[in-house]
Amino acid sequence: GQNIDQPTEMTATEGAIVQINCTYQTSGFNGLFWYQQHAGEAPTFLSYNVLDGLEEKGRFSSFLSRSKGYSYLLLKELQMKDSASYLCAVVDSNYQLIWGAGTKLIIKP
Amino acid sequence: IAGITQAPTSQILAAGRRMTLRCTQDMRHNAMYWYRQDLGLGLRLIHYSNTAGTTGKGEVPDGYSVSRANTDDFPLTLASAVPSQTSVYFCASSDGQGGYGYTFGSGTRLTVV
Numbered sequence: 001g002q003n004i005d006q007p008t009e010m011t012a013t014e015g016a017i018v019q020i021n022c023t024y025q026t027s028g029f030n031g032l033f034w035y036q037q038h039a040g041e042a043p044t045f046l047s048y049n050v051l052d053g054l055e056e057k058g059r060f061s062s063f064l065s066r067s068k069g070y071s072y073l074l075l076k077e078l079q080m081k082d083s084a085s086y087l088c089a090v091v092d093s094n095y096q097l098i099w100g101a102g103t104k105l106i107i108k109p
Numbered sequence: 110i111a112g113i114t115q116a117p118t119s120q121i122l123a124a125g126r127r128m129t130l131r132c133t134q135d136m137r138h139n140a141m142y143w144y145r146q147d148l149g150l151g152l153r154l155i156h157y158s159n160t161a162g163t164t165g166k167g168e169v170p171d172g173y174s175v176s177r178a179n180t181d182d183f184p185l186t187l188a189s190a191v192p193s194q195t196s197v198y199f200c201a202s203s204d205g206q207g208g209y210g211y212t213f214g215s216g217t218r219l220t221v222v
Binding site for chain 2 (some may be wrong): 041099
C-alpha cells in the first residue's frame, strides 16, 4: 500500500527553527509537495521537489532524498502566523497525489 | 480574481437527502478533484477528472458521483446522504499532469444529521 508519514503535532518557539519530516512509501515517485493549511482554510502551495536536494524559498526550505523516501520542510525565524498544519503529498506513478495526514505546528511566544 | 469557487460554504443536511456541492474554476485547468478532509486522516480523493467529459474514481468514491460537462464546472453529488459523509469537502484543480500547483477552493463544511 501507499503511505505517507508525518508527525501529528509539533511545538516550537517564535523566532526559532523547526524541521517537519515526511517519509513516504508509494508506487512510483513523480514529485513531492508541501502545503500549508491554516485552521478552517484551504491548503496553499509552499514547495515542490522532484530532484534530490534542498530548495530554498525565503524563510522556508524543503529537502528531498528519493533514495531514502524522505523529505523535510524547514521553517526559519518562526512567526506566530506560521501556526498551521503542514501537509506532505507525493505524486505517484499514476500522477495522483497521495497526502499525508498533516503536521499541526504550534508556535509559542 | 482567478481561482476556484465552492458553494455552499457550509450546510446541515438531513440523512437520506440528496445534495450537490458546486465547484467552478476560471483558470482553464484541465484537471479537477474532489477531496474530503477528516481529522487525523488528511485529504482523501473522492473523484477526479483529467479533462472535460471524463471522470475517475479516487480512494473513497462510494456514495458520491460527479460530472464534468465542461472545463469550468465539477459538481459533486451525494445521492442519499449518511452521517459518515460529515466532513469538509475541498475542490481542487491543476494545470498539468502530475498535479503541479494544485489550487484549492475554500471548502464546504457538510454536516449530515
